[in-house]
Amino acid sequence: MSWRISVDVAIIGGGLVGSSAALAMRKAGLSVALIDRGYCGAQASGVNYGGVRRQGRAPEQLPLSQRAHGIWPQLKAMVGIDAEYMRSGHLKLARTEKDFAKLEAYAETVRDYGLGLELVAGSALAHRFPWLSAQAVGASLCPDDGHANPRLVAPAFARAAERAGAMVLEQTPVRDVAATGNGFEILAGDGIEIRCQQLVNSAGAWSDRFAANFNEPVPLTRIYPSMVVTEPLPLRLPVSMGEQGGSFYGRQVARGNYVMGGGRGLPLGDPDYSRPSVTAASSVMQRAITLFPHLAEAQVIRFWSGTEAEMPDGNPVIGPSETTSGLFHAFGFCGAGFQTAPAVGEVLAELVTEGRSTTPIDAFSIGRFRKVAAETAASL
Amino acid sequence: MIEPLQPVIVGAGPAGIRAAERLVRAGLRPIVLDEGLRAGGQIYRRPLIDDGRSYRSRYGSEAGKARRLHEAFEALLPAIDYRPETLVWNVSAAERGNQLDVLLAGVHRQIGFSQLILCTGATDRVLPFPGWTTPGVYTLGASQVALKAQGCTIGDRIVFMGSGPLLYLVAWQYMKAGACVEAVLDTAPITSKRHLLSLAIHAPRIVGLGVFYGLQLQLAGVKIRNGVRPEAVLGTGQVEGLRFRRRASKGEVVETVSCDALAYGFALRPETQLADLAGCRFCFDERDRVWLPERDAMGRTSRANVYVAGDGSGIAGADAAEVSGELAAAALLEDAGKASADGARLVAAREAILRQRDILERAFPFPVDWFETVPDETTLCRCEEITIAEGRRAIASGSISEINRLKALSRVGMGRCQGRMCSAAATELLSGLCGVSPGEVGRLRAQAPVKPIPLGFGAAVEAEARS
Numbered sequence: 139m140s141w142r143i144s145v146d147v148a149i150i151g152g153g154l155v156g157s158s159a160a161l162a163m164r165k166a167g168l169s170v171a172l173i174d175r176g177y178c179g180a181q182a183s184g185v186n187y188g189g190v191r192r193q194g195r196a197p198e199q200l201p202l203s204q205r206a207h208g209i210w211p212q213l214k215a216m217v218g219i220d221a222e223y224m225r226s227g228h229l230k231l232a233r234t235e236k237d238f239a240k241l242e243a244y245a246e247t248v249r250d251y252g253l254g255l256e257l258v259a260g261s262a263l264a265h266r267f268p269w270l271s272a273q274a275v276g277a278s279l280c281p282d283d284g285h286a287n288p289r290l291v292a293p294a295f296a297r298a299a300e301r302a303g304a305m306v307l308e309q310t311p312v313r314d315v316a317a318t319g320n321g322f323e324i325l326a327g328d329g330i331e332i333r334c335q336q337l338v339n340s341a342g343a344w345s346d347r348f349a350a351n352f353n354e355p356v357p358l359t360r361i362y363p364s365m366v367v368t369e370p371l372p373l374r375l376p377v378s379m380g381e382q383g384g385s386f387y388g389r390q391v392a393r394g395n396y397v398m399g400g401g402r403g404l405p406l407g408d409p410d411y412s413r414p415s416v417t418a419a420s421s422v423m424q425r426a427i428t429l430f431p432h433l434a435e436a437q438v439i440r441f442w443s444g445t446e447a448e449m450p451d452g453n454p455v456i457g458p459s460e461t462t463s464g465l466f467h468a469f470g471f472c473g474a475g476f477q478t479a480p481a482v483g484e485v486l487a488e489l490v491t492e493g494r495s496t497t498p499i500d501a502f503s504i505g506r507f508r509k510v511a512a513e514t515a516a517s518l
Numbered sequence: 519m520i521e522p523l524q525p526v527i528v529g530a531g532p533a534g535i536r537a538a539e540r541l542v543r544a545g546l547r548p549i550v551l552d553e554g555l556r557a558g559g560q561i562y563r564r565p566l567i568d569d570g571r572s573y574r575s576r577y578g579s580e581a582g583k584a585r586r587l588h589e590a591f592e593a594l595l596p597a598i599d600y601r602p603e604t605l606v607w608n609v610s611a612a613e614r615g616n617q618l619d620v621l622l623a624g625v626h627r628q629i630g631f632s633q634l635i636l637c638t639g640a641t642d643r644v645l646p647f648p649g650w651t652t653p654g655v656y657t658l659g660a661s662q663v664a665l666k667a668q669g670c671t672i673g674d675r676i677v678f679m680g681s682g683p684l685l686y687l688v689a690w691q692y693m694k695a696g697a698c699v700e701a702v703l704d705t706a707p708i709t710s711k712r713h714l715l716s717l718a719i720h721a722p723r724i725v726g727l728g729v730f731y732g733l734q735l736q737l738a739g740v741k742i743r744n745g746v747r748p749e750a751v752l753g754t755g756q757v758e759g760l761r762f763r764r765r766a767s768k769g770e771v772v773e774t775v776s777c778d779a780l781a782y783g784f785a786l787r788p789e790t791q792l793a794d795l796a797g798c799r800f801c802f803d804e805r806d807r808v809w810l811p812e813r814d815a816m817g818r819t820s821r822a823n824v825y826v827a828g829d830g831s832g833i834a835g836a837d838a839a840e841v842s843g844e845l846a847a848a849a850l851l852e853d854a855g856k857a858s859a860d861g862a863r864l865v866a867a868r869e870a871i872l873r874q875r876d877i878l879e880r881a882f883p884f885p886v887d888w889f890e891t892v893p894d895e896t897t898l899c900r901c902e903e904i905t906i907a908e909g910r911r912a913i914a915s916g917s918i919s920e921i922n923r924l925k926a927l928s929r930v931g932m933g934r935c936q937g938r939m940c941s942a943a944a945t946e947l948l949s950g951l952c953g954v955s956p957g958e959v960g961r962l963r964a965q966a967p968v969k970p971i972p973l974g975f976g977a978a979v980e981a982e983a984r985s
Contacts, residue, residue, distance in 0.1 A: 177920070177923055180923070180926070289926040289927065293916055293926075293927060297915070297917070368973060369933075393902075393929075406797070413610070413795075413966075414966065415610075420626070423974070426973060427973060427974055434974040435974065437934070437970035437973070438967060438970060438971050438972070438973050439933065439934050439967070440932070440936060441965055441966050441967065442965055
């Protein structure tokens with residue numbers, strides 16, 4: 139198979155960021171090729187916990203997060219399915235006074251962003267959340283946060299983009315990419331040549347290779363979630379849960395399974411693949427029973443892990459390249475990109491059409507690592 | 519002081535027992551982990567409480583082999599570390615190489631190993647048809663276990679259906695046990711049985727027994743039909759009968775048979791999840807339409823110190839399992855510097871059985887056209903309650919051509935059984951719709967735990983073979 143494609147924009151990486159960008163760019167009238175080495179949404183976008191959460195994010199992420207918050211309820215109209223999205227509320231527990239003080243401080247910090255956080259302390263906790271058995275000092279509820287099924291969202295965006303006219307190339311690894319002076323040339327799959335005016339690097343945990351290719355090395359590391367799923371059980375847990383300073387999070391999906399995570403999985407010999415860690419899974423399971431004693435006899439039917447990208451400051455890289463005109467980056471969401479990704483897709487469409495984003499993204503500039511990269515290079 | 523790690527054998531059926539025997543003979547003391555309550559595996563499964571039945575009445579023509587295997591195991595007991603009721607649910611990475619995560623009496627333990635011989639056996643291979651989840655429908659293997667180990671039948675008036683040597687054997691065993699066998703419905707066309715003629719030259723005993731079972735059933739007036747496709751289980755809360763079609767000289771004939779239990783299956787499928795978790799490379803087996811761990815003639819996998827034997831490394835039956843168990847142990851010893859004198863003989867013995875098996879598969883073929891006639895509303899994945907129609911819709915709307923993708927987007931294979939029961943069907947459905955061979959839709963990746971484990975298990979983790 140040998141063919142040539144010429145498009146306005148090529149997107150490397152069909153995760154939720156790339157897939158939603160492809161759809162947004164098609165809506166803006168651009169011709170788009172969405173390229174994925176495997177299947178769209180099969181990596182971090184598909185294997186994450188499924189939290190659609192604003193609570194807990196750093197303030198600089200909240201404008202983007204709020205923009206995404208407006209997109210999620212429209213999934214059905216945008217991509218044809220609601221992907222089990224529900225605004226269940228996100229409840230963050232504090233086990234100690236110190237942790238509760240942190241929740242209070244966070245609520246104060248983000249007061250102007252309109253998250254509607256509700257702090258509940260002491261005996262009010264049992265009254266407000268009678269299903270909760272854990273001993274907690276207090277909790278912070280973000281009533282309009284929620285969760286969705288991560289396995290469905292990105293593939294639905296990719297299919298919607300395809301229906302809208304985007305060329306979706308799955309199982310097509312990018313072998314070479316170079317700037318040509320008036321655009322880019324990509325070699326992918328078995329002899330596919332793609333020429334494009336603009337290029338998006340949304341390759342998730344593999345983005346650092348493409349950034350480095352354009353002389354923009356980034357300190358990206360890989361993280362692996364460690365997830366545990368029970369058999370379906372009667373619906374009882376109405377919110378998505380997290381813990382301040384803890385490493386437990388859990389939700390009950392519409393089917394009845396408890397999906398819970400915490401700690402990290404481990405990479406296999408090939409670091410593109412990973413396994414859940416038994417130690418992490420055991421601690422998640424123990425914490426689950428403390429929080430929900432009715433689960434003691436429940437059966438765990440599956441663990442899972444995946445590959446996600448993390449940046450040292452906890453923020454993603456979103457924005458134009460500083461070395462190459464026409465190149466835009468969007469990666470490194472540190473295990474928290476699921477909720478914001480649909481907004482990132484729209485931001486990328488704004489960047490390629492108008493050269494600017496209507497949502498502030500300055501904090502996510504790739505330039506913030508230039509100094510780090512230079513120092514690293516000097517020390518070698 | 520750190521104790522040296524031992525070889526671990528998973529499974530105590532014919533392969534596991536013979537592997538253990540060989541290791542003991544070489545002076546080793548293997549740990550033998552058995553999910554069952556008593557060693558013997560499936561085909562030579564023993565009763566939990568002795569019910570006074572003789573080996574002859576329990577195991578029929580295989581009584582001698584069963585007795586020899588059980589006696590061999592009893593003799594081994596003082597020389598091995600045998601742990602029954604132990605579910606191995608994961609192979610995980612540890613500082614000193616890999617280790618097994620096991621569940622024993624509700625407690626999680628981690629057992630390190632120097633070498634691992636996986637003798638994980640097989641389960642029935644099932645396919646969906648209208649009513650297959652109705653109470654009273656069993657697999658052929660389960661109906662045999664009920665008879666052998668529990669001394670009870672699955673019903674009073676029973677229909678046996680499917681393809682494979684087990685079909686006639688179990689029907690005959692039920693008849694001998696005094697149950698009323700209403701019908702034996704073979705999904706393979708009668709013409710496929712001509713292959714038994716060529717098998718008779720190589721394995722007259724196997725063919726002779728098969729013919730004997732068939733004749734005895736026929737003489738007893740049992741209805742035997744060939745080229746059968748089930749149309750529907752009759753009854754809703756409980757099986758009351760089966761309606762089926764079959765090819766006859768005058769075209770298709772629809773018949774109904776009344777019964778209160780139905781046992782069915784299409785030969786066996788190997789349990790390969792632990793080999794997968796151990797990181798073994800897999801290859802697709804065209805004959806059995808299933809992915810198997812890559813192995814050499816002796817049972818070495820692509821992973822150093824991990825060996826496979828028995829039906830878990832490819833369906834070949836109990837005789838082959840005994841030989842391959844010995845072979846895997848011989849390979850382990852060879853790799854540890856203790857060459858074996860009889861390796862070539864054992865390899866030849868196993869290959870002779872595999873050749874017979876090839877013929878047997880032609881005489882009892884898998885119904886490759888199954889999904890052409892199964893109605894859309896039939897349940898495809900019973901754990902997740904996904905119908906064939908939902909599977910087809912997911913495949914079409916998501917442009918799915920890969921089995922893990924089908925799981926992710928439709929939940930097929932995502933439930934309690936983790937695809938152990940439904941993946942054969944899902945693979946056939948997907949490859950059929952894509953117009954490719956079943957090997958081309960990929961392999962359902964195994965995830966721990968390979969079987970459900972209680973959430974509360976984690977309270978006590980005991981690390982063994984550590985300091």
